[in-house]
Amino acid sequence: MSRLQVTNLCKSFGALKVTDDVSLDVAPGELHAIIGPNGAGKTTLVAQLSGEMRPDSGRITLDGRDITRMPMPQRVRMGLARSFQITQILPAFTVLENVALAVQARRGSSFRFFAPAAEDTGLNGAAMATLREAGLDDRAGVRASALSHGEHRRLELAIALATEPQVLLLDEPLAGVGGEEADAFVARLAAMKGRFTMLLIEHDMDAVFALADRVSVLVYGQIVASGPPDEVRSDPAVRTAYLGEEESA
Amino acid sequence: MTDAALTGTAGRPSAMSARVQVALVLFALFALFPPVVIALDDPFLILIGTRILAYAIAAMALDLILGFGAMVSFGHAAYLGFGAYAVAVLSSFGIHDIALQILAAMAVSALFALVTGAISLRTRGVYFIMITLAFGQMAFFFFTSLSAYGGDDGYALSQRSTLFGMDLLRSNTVFYYATLGLLMGLFALCHLIVRSRFGRVLTGLRENRTRMQAIGFPPFRYQLTAFVISGCLTSVAGVVLANQAQFVSPAFMSWHRSGELIVMVVLGGIGTLSGAIGGAVAALLLEEFLGAVTEHWRLYFGIFLVLMVLFSPRGITGLVQQIKGSRR
Secondary structure, three states: OOOEEEEEEEEEEOOEEEEEEEEEEEOOOOEEEEEOOOOOOHHHHHHHHHOOOOOOEEEEEEOOEEOOOOOHHHHHHOOEEEEOOOOOOOOOOEHHHHHHHHHHHHOOOOOOOOOEHHHOHHHHHHHHHHHHHHOOHHHOOOEHHHOOHHHHHHHHHHHHHHOOOOEEEEEOOOOOOOHHHHHHHHHHHHHHEOOEEEEEEOOOHHHHHHHOOEEEEEEOOEEEEEEOHHHHHHOHHHHHHHHHHHHHO | OHHHHHHHHHHHHHHHHHHHHHHHHHHHHHHHHHHHHHHHOOOHHHHHHHHHHHHHHHHHHHHHHHOOOOOOOOOOHHHHHHHHHHHHHHHHOOOOEHHHHHHHHHHHHHHHHHHHHHHHOOOOOHHHHHHHHHHHHHHHHHHHOOHHHOHHHOEEOOOOOEEOOEOHHHOHHHHHHHHHHHHHHHHHHHHHHHHEHHHHHHHHHHHOHHHHHHOOOOHHHHHHHHHHHHHHHHHHHHHHHHHHHOEEOHHHHOHHHHHHHHHHHHHHOOOOOHHHHHHHHHHHHHHHHHHHHOOOHHHHHHHHHHHHHHHOOOHHHHHHHHHHHHHO
């Protein structure tokens, strides 16, 4: 059974079909990449999968359970976490607090009014472990707003990991990250492979073809090709619709 | 890198305890006030002091949702009214015990906050402000038309509340200290709440609602809980005010009063608790002194407020931090 299944998903903004009859199957442990030119509707697709946006029609199931109309927080508690293309953090909180709050969302009640959360060793321990995984443990006490862009992207990933997900929706985790930092990030994602089911939206083609088990190509809201990276790369429709465009650009 | 990390961890707890220090200094000053009043031989001042303490409680309770939860309630005077009328109504039935009156005030406030909060929280920003104002006005007009308790004219109380059957609060000085005790207790409570797991969720929702939903927190239930807590605590101030004035009237819950509470919180510095207490002191002292000098005191108070917001957006708390910082 597929872990995440999308069937005939449609979403329109007025006359514009942003998601046009999209169907997807992501198997457990698989890293499925979605590529496509700007404006292809990738982020809108993630928004529907994560529950931020309601599709007009179609069905989304997680482990066979219909989640199409489920609100975002409930999906997260079922193990579906996402990272954002535009970093979404709590700027006045420290790095550790950002992650500890994500741990808190999964562990125990948040209707506790008296014990100081900052001294909760259960929360802090788990948060530190996640920060270590994201390579941010030496920045734990820094205010999140003071981090560099690359560190923000890593914090974004750490927060998603801290919710203990089974399925990770990664919306351009490498956006704006370059050079060695990008290589390190790709290595981190590669190390995570198998532990999570991942749906990766990414512009960085090197990263996509290095990481993905399968690649789907989204153009004007439609999936025009889907398959193993090599197959997709040599697909003539893809070359004209997308990769060719990149090369000539 | 490590240096920054160290100052980061070291900086925040000390900033937190700095707020407690400010509060402790304020409490010490409050405690020293009655002897000064006796020395000045002006007993009326002690009643002004009690009024300031009551508003400090209300402003602090409002700060809990305004400063920490980014919920700007423009109807919080309603809870002052519930507190005041709990005293009036219960004492007219011969129940004078202040603990029971506070309990009743909190129960009514919790119910009102639960219902109006559940509706108001469907909106955000300016709409939230407007809808809380509308509910506040509904409460105001309800008590205006409550003729059994004087309606518009208000209702004079026959006596102060009692404490466990004893007439301790009859003395203005004892009543002042009892109010100070309430303020300190409620400050401790609010301080615990904002640092707790719940407080973190509330502050997180202020910081970034989308992020909080994306890690699994549905905002509504946490914001509504905070709204109810804030309403309940504000009503305690109403119980004190009724006793202070020995009189209740719908004027306690007019929308001007709600605005004044917001001014106190903003003046003191939002999201600090101790700032709200300082803001209440500053606003009411200015009202007393400017009011004694000129009848156009609101004009001067307005100018002061504009200058504060322009030059110290973080209120008195921000100003104190700036002065401390420049001295180093």
